[in-house]
Amino acid sequence: MTMTDDTYAPRSGDGLSGSPAEPRSSGSASPSTVHPDALAAIMAANHGDPFSVLGPHKVGPNQWEIRAVLPEARAASLVLGERRVPFEKRHADGFFVARVEGEGRPLYEIEVETWAGATSRRFDPYGFGSSIEQYDVASLREVGTNLVYRILGAQAGRLDGIDGFRFAVWAPNARKVSVVGDFNEWDGRRHPMRLWQDGGVWELFVPGLEPGGRYKFEIRGPDGSLVPLKADPVAFAAEHPPATGSILHGLGAFAWRDDGWMGSRGAKDPRHAAISVYEVHLGSWMRVPEEGNRYLTYKELGERLIPYVKEMGFTHIEMLPITEFPFDGSWGYQPVSLFAPTSRFGTPDEFAAFVDAAHEAGIGVLLDWVPGHFPLDAHGLGQFDGTHLYEHADPRQGFHQDWGTYIYNFGRTEVTSFLVANARFWLEHYHLDGLRVDAVASMLYLDYSRRAGEWIPNRYGGNENLEAIDFLRKTNEATYSHAPGTITVAEESTSWPGVSHPTYTGGLGFGFKWNMGWMHDTLHYMQEDPIHRRYHHHNLTFGLLYAFSENFILPLSHDEVVHGKGSLLGRMPGDRWQKFANLRAYFGFMWGHPGKKLLFMGGEFGQEREWNHDASLDWHLLDDPLHKGVKDVVRDLNHLYLSSPALHSRDVEATGFQWLVADDQDNSVIAWARKGAGGEIAIVVSNFTPIPREGYRVGVPAGGFYREAFNSDAGQYGGSNMGNNGGREAEAHESHGQPHSLNLTLPPLATVIFLREG
Template sequence: MDQHRRGSQSAPPRPAEPPPVAEIVNSGDPFSVLGPHEISPGLWEIRAILPDADAVTVLDRDGETVLGVMERTPPDGLLVASFRASGRPDYRLRIERQGATEIRHDAYSFGTFLSHDDLLRIGDPTSDAVYTKLGAHFLDLGGIQGFLFTVWAPNARRVSVVGSFNSWDGRCHPMRRRHEGGIWELFIPDVTPDQRYKFEIIGLHGNLLALKADPIAFAAEHPPATASILKGAPTFDWQDADWMTSRSTQNHRKAAMSIYECHLGSWARVPEEGNRYLTYRELAVRLIPYVKNLGFTHIELLPITEYPFDGSWGYQPISLYAPTSRFGTPEDFAAFVEAAHAAGIGIILDWVPAHFPNDPHGLSYFDGTHLYEHADPRLGFHQDWGTYIYNFERQEVMSFLVANARFWLERYHLDGLRVDAVASMLYLDYSRKPGEWIPNSYGGNENLGAIDFIRKMNEVAYATSPGAVTIAEESTAWPGVSQPTYTGGLGFGFKWNMGWMHDTLRYISKDSVFRRYHHHDLTFGLLYAFSENFILPLSHDEVVHGKGSLLNKMPGDRWQRFANLRAYFGFMWGHPGKKLLFMGGEFAQEREWNHDESLDWHLLDDSFHKGVQTLIGDLNHAYQSIPALHECDCEAKGFEWLVADDRDNSVIAWARRGDDEKALAIVVSNFTPVPRETYRIGVPLPGFYREAVNTDAVQYGGSNVGNLGGVMAEDTPSHGQPCSLTVTIPPLATVILVLDSGGSRANI
């Protein structure tokens, strides 16, 4: 404790008159006046600012012996008490206000806390110092408990901690400026967890800013309230060691990865209780078993870092280090993650480092300057979303964001980050007209600072969290998105295949009679399918803003719409690439997604909707249990065209292979309502091909046309292959056939 009670540097000679309170508060070094000061040998003076106190007495450390009574000095009420002591006094303040009395330690009796090395590490993007040193951290100094507050605001004239513990009065707890790193710090004793706080900042130009939430807050109030909550850096008693160990050895490129994308606020609500949200712990009981039973391997959460506006779905976050309080506490969120791991489900977080909203309590104009964002709107303002763009070239901003990625992976044991809006970061002219953007130093449109940030983030994430993955939502042809940084890539583990999504949805939305003219929309994606490690997404973006649900994109009568959707899902699960499906798609939600309402679970009373849900479960089971369908998702050796050009019949077929050359599956789709009987398809190996999935099966709501369990290959060459199958392809259906390793029907 002694090292934290050594006080500030030697006090200056006592002024003839104490400086005004405003001067002390705004000095940047309130410790030079406040707290204990030896004004002459053996004569000590204690000074404090307590505007709402009726009376203040200085007590000895025992809390009983009176050392002095504080008196207010004119004109604005600095409290001063003087007394003699043989050494630096260890004292308490007895404060009386409005008939109540409390005994507290004096925040200004403590010395500095952050070392010079700490200040340097805060700006190091490979360090965890941003969230271990900045923010509000609980300390126990030999029995004196409180919180150490630290914040980066290098251009501020004054920063004060305000909260429920000081009546939100910025005069009470002005902070000390640490000039080495533009950091302000103050240890406030006797404050307790769960109290609310913010920072009151006077900016560079002397203007009082709106109260700012802590950029490193580990918890925040439920919007529309905006205060940060004292929690301290999260530490939990994790029980998922087996999961974390197993995850660290997994090769995700080779493994089945089927992701259920979920918006926690609208997956299910409690209508009988005012349509309230489910809590994290309720979701652990309901959502995780649901996802497990359907065979998904991961849940991807739309952003849950605290955000002010429900309509942003979390994509405009304010407190990047705080799980949203909409669904509970940080401890509740950790319990949700742990429950997922216990069930064998990984958790991926949608993460938003591209931009942030302009809410006055957030990061914008944080210290009276454009600290986190670029000052020039051609670099710092996103016109489409009305948000600010991070200044990735500023080292402290890069550190803030890289540390945040590391924070979620390390402190909350998350299994991956899906990085939103990567294209908007990579290109300086993203969604901008000529003259609305500034070229880089080489005259190009690449955002060099953002590229450095992305690479550093991926390097740190993979180095510090073995087995975790990073995923890019990147909508352009930027090369090497999912290639290692040492080869010149961006370093992501996977990339969403947005081109595949748009092409195939455009195709499947056409009436079947016109599909022959758009056959290339099905086949074009295979030209680049192995240029990246792809995830095939049917995400929330495809069921909002008037786009309708997946089911409503399908043409035809009701039976045909469901059949088309089932065929499309079979096509997707048989296609190279990991899988992602937004919630509601698994049971063919009919209406467009609404973030303010629960999914339409009553639809499962209908056999067609229930059939789609059953199909998704069976597709996930087949995808995981059949090596040929996942082991070479990201490798060209795992794919071979069998029928690519039958546009007149809208039939398409290919072979999928695993690492073992005999791990073989055949995927056949018929995108017309006409059954194709005795359709010959060449295959590379002889044997019996078991019908593993048929999306036209009666249990899915289909007409039950099929191949009676499987087909034996004939020694008749076809399609450039040594053998062939004669199959029945059901109407508007996908069939997946798997080579029996035993080679005969008897072994099935």
């Protein structure tokens, strides 16, 4: 029974809490005696079928024997309404037995007096029937559903009118699984789970638990040895690292206020919309230095980050991974709990409120999602049930040499189902607007970053990872089917064809792909001294040869400001004024170029040092007019991009682009026209030398007045304030193969954008 109404249905049958693995029995030849071997296994937390020993057992006509493991108890009583029946202690380590009479299975509580003298009362988990059905377990193999997070994990709910948590975990090769936590003093003898053998799922309903407690799974592998305590793979909340416990939370029911946003999201076509993404590492965007340099909370981020993004004109926030991860230095790219928002910034509900606030401000929220690999941390997924369950056993397939991580076994149906359900979880449960999928190339190629002999070819002898390809297609099909209006974005750095093409045409099915080639080429060009740029002009133009082969996003991401690369500003040549002018011109070039936009935090105001994940951005730089000028450039470009269909409505269509000046490498000048779906025209011209150019003629496709809508050399940005006096009237003077032309002043190291009026 799934958890849609927070209520479980008892399993049909004779009313006993029998193990789904085999019918319930007393566990011995005598109906009132537990076999010594079974008792020894129970007390050693090494019994694979605890329900065959514990809980209520019918031992005669209208007679029941109740058995419980209570290591903490000095004495215990069975409580049935107003009646109390003392337990008899049958084992020194805390095995208790009581007998009662009655026709039906008794609903009872156990009252415990501890050795410390405290008294408590609780319902017995082994007094309840199963809270899931066989079809629930079987359905976990259906790739594309959301049942993994509806069935597995710690689900808050009610069974037989009693509130509690139902635990379920996939560990098909385990000999025994117990849930341990604060509620049982982390004692694996107290709450061993039942096994559904057909699906390898272990399950137990523990009554009386409330949200907030910590828990893990104690697992004995197939050889009988204990594996390290494991965090719940489907935990909805987790402890703040370096602590590694899962937190009882359940799916919950957040009071969303974004019905309007969610209702209209599916009606939009992202390919024809303005998309400008602000990529953020939540832990270092801004900190609180006066309070020990602590992180901002999700609530504080909602109050500061969202208004900032709105004012700056970005349409989306893209978060570096916030699925719970153990090591700050991984930036989230080595996650352990894929269903839990990191506790570094607050609770799951506070994260939901952050997303809700973004939607209220008209901002979409994207998540960097990491399905390609996972870390070796002992509490994580590696060798989860004592075997290579989530990862390939062969290191040539299952170990990532570059990152020291495990690689998911995409050929195992349950693993694929787990990952696809996780993608749906973030889009549906937390209302996120898209996923940027990390390291796609590492999934597509079996020989990724491997030498000969270090990888295994596919069944056709090739290097394509056929199982990963199938997984990516199924992920995109599931997300676009069940979360209309969301987007998936591939970080894919090779020339793999059809990454953002539909799966029915043979593509991978992503909505967009990062244009890594554009980023590398253009940054290489910008780093050259202007006197040498004429020899690298092809780095500006080459990207247009393939610009419309995919639905591209132009990324200036976090990867470009780490590992000794310096900041964007620091990579610009020249003196201080020229560095800023180059950066402003580059941003103008980028926003005028076909493709959606992405900029990592700090770049928008010219951060001078390389990004440090342990420190806040250098917001004090905005006191400098040159840094503030860069910020204003990005703000104004975003608002121009949003308001100008010519600059976005045909971002991914060749019909929206026309070369005007592509071959003036001697002057390092480049110009093109952008055309909107409604006939709108924008002209983008960049001069990448410090030499102003007066009377520079550029052909244009139509007559009329061309308003100078943006000039990166404007005085308000810190430029020399050269320009075109608000715009130019097109002259009936043929140039560059066009019937009309503009006689322009091109400022030094600047990009100018004109919009045709009328």
